[in-house]
Structures are given as structure tokens and as C-alpha cells.
Amino acid sequence: MLAAVVAQLEDVAPAEDDLQSEPVAIRLPPAVASASDDSEFPLGMPTRLLRELLTESELATALEALRDGPAHHALANAAMAALIERIERRVRAIKAKG
């Protein structure tokens, strides 16, 4: 649904820099995860907008809440956060364009 909203917004924003994000851990069983020293999902939790809206301590709490629970829940939160950031960025660019 969020992706549909993104698609309806004219993309007049400048090219996107690398997404500011915090890693979302892949919670594999320990015996399996031991082969990896950076077992995290390719999609991280976007933080640009959260940093604008929250204090440092609030950000830490928000990140803990968003990344808690089963891995697929955390990944879904990351996907939604990424789409919300994109919507905000496009709305901001459209408003700036007038």
C-alpha cells in the first residue's frame, strides 16, 4: 500500500544518497550463524527521518522496538520505514518545487 502511494507521487527529488540505516540482524541459530561475522539483512532500518523527529534516547528506543521480535517482523518494519522515508522525501521535494 505504501509502495502504491510512493508510485503516485511525482519523483522530483534529487538522486538519493546512500540510505542512512542501522543493521537488522538475521537471527539464525547459533550453530549456523557462527560462519558469519556480519549476519544482517541487506535491507537495514532507515534512520534519516527518525533522527530528524526523535532525540538520541528516543531513537535508541524506537530502533529497539522496530528491530525486536521475529526477523521477518523486523524486516517488514524496515521495508515500511524505507517507504515512509521515500514518501516524505518526495512530498518535501514536490512542496519545494511549488
Place this chain on the structure above:
Amino acid sequence: MSEQVPRFSQRIPIVGGPSAPPASVREVTSDERAIGRLGLGSAFELASAELGFVAASWLFVDQVAALTGEDGVRSLRDELGPSFSVLDFVASEWLEGKRSRDVKTSAIASALEGIRRLVIVGVETRHIDAVVQVLPKSTRIGLVTYRLQAVDWSRVVSNYQGRVEPLDLASFQGWSGARSAIVTFIYGARPPRINVLSAFLRVAGPDVRTQFRDIIGWNTLSAAPEVYPRYLVETLSTDLTELIDETD
């Protein structure tokens, strides 16, 4: 009394799928008899399991062509093609004038840029040899040791002198991460449908698809085989993040 040589005597018995075309009523040639006597079915089964369908097909086609020319390649295709769709395809390509060529690596090298761990699903030695050459030494390369055909995995992996590590289905997810990729081999594509080894379906479940930066299909054939692909399964190209064409 003429020599009785069953034309499909060396075919590996396989259950299921459409039945093989009936043997031609014409007389077999001496070349066909020679190939039939060699027991190439069993040899190709082993070679294709440990070298890959494409690598083994070109090896067999090139060798048969060198020994017996066009008639021999045609006999090889008629004898083993119904069981091995990739061999049928490669032999047909040879008969159309195409020849084996080096594996192109520019597209796969570009797709794997920045990767720290690569998980390879399926065996195609010419392609694996090529990718080993283009990846930096710091990139770990693992090979999933699962295949429908019987494989001596220690023999396969030992060819790479430690550069390629064996990974079983219980351990490959330990290689997942934001700088990890899976590469599998595609045996012809009719988008959105692609032919893959069943091992890819064992690996690329919904959980795994989110855990790797890239899931790349490396097409090894210029088109999809016409013969029923007994050793392959069909899936959708949407299982992949990128499909690399064999000509890229």
C-alpha cells in the same frame, strides 16, 4: 545375420515425463554402433553431475566431433538427447555451426562487486572456474553440496584447492548477510519462466530471499531446450534479483 544393437541400449532408465520418441526404423550406422558400444550414457551421467550439464555437453560434443565428425554428434544427440536436454541443445547448436567458447565474466563480475561471500548453487565447472578468477581472494566462495545426481563432492571441491568451500543445506545460511550473494545456473529462459536445478528451489525459500543481497541466475544457454528437461525444474525469474544472459 546383421548385428543387433538396440539403439537406446545405453539410455539411463528414467521414470516419469513424456515417453521418449520411438527409435527410428532406419538402419543404425557404424558410427552410431560405435557410440552405443562406448556406454556414453553412464559416462555422461557422471560427467554432467560433477562437471555440470553445459560443461559436460560441450566436452562430449567436442570429443565425439573430433573422433567421428557430424554423424557422430548427430548420433550422440539422438542417443542421449532425450534423457539429457542440455546435451541435446548443445549438440544441436554444434550441428548448426556454433562452437564452444570462453565463459564471459564481465556481467557476473559487475553483479558481484563488493560481495564478501558467494554461495554457488549447482555445478558448472567452466563458469565456476571463471568466477573464481574474477573474484578477489578475500571473497569466500562456497558450493552447496546438493544435487539430484550422485556426486563425489570431495572430488569436485578438491579441484579448487581450498578456494571453494563445501556448504550443505544446513549451513549455507551462515553465509547470508548484506554483502552475500547466491549464484545459480539457468538452463534456458522463457521469461518469466526459467529452468533451474532443483537444488535452487531447496535453497531459495522465502526466508533466504531476504537474507542475501543478490540472488543471481547465470544463464548458460542461448535459449530454452526443446527436449523435456528431466533433470531440471521450472521456476519464475522473480525468484532472482538479476538474470545474467550467457552472452553478457
